[in-house]
Amino acid sequence: MALIGMVYVIARWEEKALVNAASKRGVGIKPIHTQNLHVFYGEKNGMPPVVIQRSISHYYALTTSLVLESLGVRVVNSAKATAAANDKVWSISVMVRKGIPVPQTAVAWSMEAALRAAHELKYPIVVKPTNGSWGRMVALADDEEDLRAILEHREYMPQPEMKVHLIQEYVRKPGRDIRVTVVGDRAVAAIYRYSSHWITNTARGGKAVAAPIEGDIGELAVKAAKAHGLEVAGVDLFEHPERGLIVNEVNPVPEFKNTVKVTGVDVAGEIIEYLITIAKR
Known part of the structure; x- marks a missing residue:
């Protein structure tokens, strides 16, 4: 067997x-x-x-x-x-309870409440679905007109989860984010994902470059994975201009082809071991 x-x-x-x-x-x-x-x-x-x-x-x-x-x-x-990990409300709630830094986020259960939350956060803001990956259904609103159009579209969707709105600060990253691959209680590899688009994801055309796993990057990624109970994870970090490293999202079924390509780390081997x-x- x-x-x-x-x-x-x-x-x-x-x-x-x-x-x-x-x-x-x-x-x-x-x-x-x-x-x-x-x-x-x-x-x-x-x-x-x-x-x-x-x-x-x-x-x-x-x-x-x-x-x-x-x-x-x-x-x-x-x-x-x-x-x-797959439910963004659940995931953010877990990390906030554990004291893990995340983007400033509000959850709203109506269009009117979402508009008020965005006004408090200040534009531009990011609107996210409660689940999903590869940056799908994530939208950037520069002003209230943009946000109304996004929310009206979501409100007409039949899925009840589309009526739960995650309103998040727009983090002005240095043209990149960081994907850390965690296996067990170790960060085994990390990459910077560069893109001219505000969504820095290799699935959306971002360029991967090897990143260090030592120090704060690896430690924060492992902490985020453990907070969810994940043993194999892809942890996405942002470099916040005022707050330093924060966790954007955690993926329980991470892709690692580009990580292997640019770092040379045998991620599959690490997982199998x-x-x-x-x-x-």
């Missing part, structure tokens, strides 16, 4: 790298494709003792983790940690 399982929706570069890293270490890894999976509660049916969650769909990741955990499978990351350690406990 395979020692490790990997739940996934699409086999991207990262998932293939994890399979290769396991193979190099002589460890069996069982790919578990969600669309081909059905599970009866109470029946483990040869499921590996440890599973890495790599589903890009938040709901697939959450539900498969919950079901596998009910069978006694050790899932990395856990369902609770995944849910906390961590999973092997758990499986052999």
Whole structure:
């Protein structure tokens, strides 16, 4: 029986790298494709003792983790940690309670309340959905007219979560942010993501450059991951012009292709080594 399982929706570069890293270490890894999976509660049916969650769909990741955990499978990351990281209200709330610095943020449950919050924060402001990644559905409002247009669009969407508005300060970054990859209790690699666009994300065309993991960068990233209960995470940091390093977001299913490309760090190997350690406990 395979020692490790990997739940996934699409086999991207990262998932293939994890399979290769396991193979190099002589460890069996069982790919578990969600669309081909059905599970009866109470029946483990040869499921590996440890599973890495790599589903890009938040709901697939959450539900498969919950079901596998009910069978006694050790899932990395856990369902609770995944849910906390993927829900921005939950995530920010967790970090604020732990004293982790985040952008100044207000949550509003109506258009009128969101407009008042933006007025207090001062324009420009950023409007975010309560869940999502790759910068999707994130908008910049330069003034009240912009914000009204954004909120009116959101208010007409049928999903109830689109009527919960995250209103956040616009952080004037130095043309970059920092993505730190955390495995276990260590920051294993970091990159600066440069872009002329205000969303500095390599999925949106940002350029990756190696960054240091020593000192405050690594320490803050590990602290943020642990606050959520995450064992493998991508932590996005901003360099705030007045407050220094702050945490923007935490990703429970991080991409790391560009990190490997510019740092040379074997991130997949680090993850597999961590999973092997758990499986052999």
